[in-house]
């Protein structure tokens with residue numbers, strides 16, 4: 001099947017290693033993004049997210065691998081195209097709007113080569129896009145943090161970059177503002193059809209904005225996939241641990257299709273390479289373990305958290321294993337109480353013990 005232009009791979013990072021003084025920080029990382037797609041680099045502090053982003057922007061040379069944008073080579077081990085020639089926009093946490101320029105002057109900053117009428121049109125369009133038409137004559141200090149971040153975004157996308165890089169752009173904002181702004185930024189990028197790569201250590205942010213998420217650890221991309229797959233089918237033990245809440249239930253592989261656990265025999269519905277009798281760990285998310293009054297399996301509540309629509313219970317099984325369990329907030333049980341539980345796994349995620 002032929003790709004339509006919108007589906008073509010726009011940029012590809014192929015097996016890049018980036019480092020300082022011969023020491024690799026980003027190791028053998030690969031990812032691709034299609035036209036108009038939004039990707040996210042998600043990982044703990046120090047895993048190499050910013051270094052990868054800086055390599056993409058042309059601020060870090062490669063030790064090996066290459067970066068290709070729209071068929072043009074941007075970086076190899078022996079060549080680094082200058083940042084200003086890459087048509088890559090950037091938005092950082094400390095947004096650094098120019099304080100002595102008005103909002104419209106800030107947005108027009110990267111458009112100095114454009115004809116005047118086109119600049120005005122572009123600035124007005126972007127102000128409308130970020131919902132701040134009335135603010136064009138104001139100065140940055142008179143805007144709230146969220147408004148400033150929208151202007152920083154408008155300024156970065158004004159010259160129509162091929163790719164926008166966002167490095168923790170929401171981390172200086174409070175949680176409520178962040179929650180409102182993240183989907184808004186996604187809408188703006190989709191409307192402008194600009195591909196973007198967002199660096200974050202916040203999985204909810206990554207899931208809310210990105211079509212595809214790269215989970216990084218120790219300089220390596222452990223998995224690169226759509227958010228649903230990252231959450232439900234983590235490729236490594238690290239991804240399973242880092243993304244979402246979850247526990248690991250001990251089990252013993254019985255055969256190709258079954259594993260014995262303290263919650264009974266569970267079916268394995270995917271081919272696997274585990275040996276019979278091998279000890280394994282089964283990922284159990286809180287939404288995989290349901291409270292069920294009719295279940296014969298009882299577990300003791302050892303802690304609980306009220307989350308509005310539901311409770312997140314921590315329960316202890318007879319085997320002494322502890323797991324998280326979701327229950328509707330209509331089921332308000334006390335700590336120490338025994339409740340019926342049942343596993344509701346539609347597929348098993350299993351790792352070596």
Ligand SMILES: Nc1ncnc2c1ncn2[C@@H]1O[C@H](COP(=O)(O)OP(=O)(O)OP(=O)(O)O)[C@@H](O)[C@H]1O
Pocket residue numbers: 020025043044045046047048049050051052201
């Ligand atoms: N110029 C440099 N020289 C030597 N080491 C560096 C340099 N820049 C970064 N590092 C190291 O590389 C590692 C990865 O840093 P990087 O900033 O890419 O991580 P990160 O995932 O973006 O972290 P954070 O979320 O804390 O910003 C860190 O251990 C850091 O100390």
